[in-house]
Amino acid sequence: MKVLFHINEPDFWPRVIINVSNFLRDVGPGRASVEVVANGAGVLAYSLDKQDVIKQMEELHGQGVAFIACRNALKMHGISEQALPSFVTVVPAGITEIVEKQALGYAYIKP
Amino acid sequence: MKVLFHINEPDFWPRVIINVSNFLRDVGPGRASVEVVANGAGVLAYSLDKQDVIKQMEELHGQGVAFIACRNALKMHGISEQALPSFVTVVPAGITEIVEKQALGYAYIKP
């Protein structure tokens, strides 16, 4: 199973974390490719000092979940790529990433 | 045609109902498989005493629309499965249901 979660609202990170966690627990370890793509204001959570959310992302990353940031969004919000947590991968354009992953058979979910 | 509607906000039920109704009227009877998957706070409408929304769901169910509730969300909101309307089907994890249906060719719509 392959699934991409799209987030562009900072307040929606808790529900994304819960959705991803429940999904991984439901399907079991190693059964799914999971990617979270943040664009727009969704990238803010990567830079803010919200240690609880970052820690939850880190745990999910340890289970294989990819966390993506859109470079356009980082620039728009004045976030330095050097300031991002090490588990975050930056792509040139979040929308292109979402389009390409769906073309590869990823389900799209907007929590 | 196959289509899945995803709802995780209680306030969005009226637009989901309208979207599904317009779609069914547009394509005609028996032409589409339609499923509505509620997770997060979207499941609240199944339990609240909102008789007008429940009645609209019931009418759509009579036209073949499946209404799904995520068990994780029911637990999180303290909703007993026994209290649900009889036309609601409970699945272990709403996200898994959404992923599987997209893999089967269902279009995904987030109203």
Add this chain to the structure above:
Amino acid sequence: MKVLFHINEPDFWPRVIINVSNFLRDVGPGRASVEVVANGAGVLAYSLDKQDVIKQMEELHGQGVAFIACRNALKMHGISEQALPSFVTVVPAGITEIVEKQALGYAYIKP
């Protein structure tokens, strides 16, 4: 690449415009089929006198982006089809348009 953007909230037009613009700049001219489908209150932007948004849509339309309005939504909001900008195409039901385009391989994005 083929991608459909779905908008049903009038306030989300700026982010749709930015998402589409960044995507087109990222992939380069003539590399993608892009369609924006507005239903619900998303159609309001086509009728309001918001000249800046309409102008941005017009520029994107010049780059090949299709702008679609749902007839059900136009009726619900009392918008005359004659009052729409000339670059807007009206379809009988926005949801059917979204379902059909996904069946044709379009990625779905809800900004």
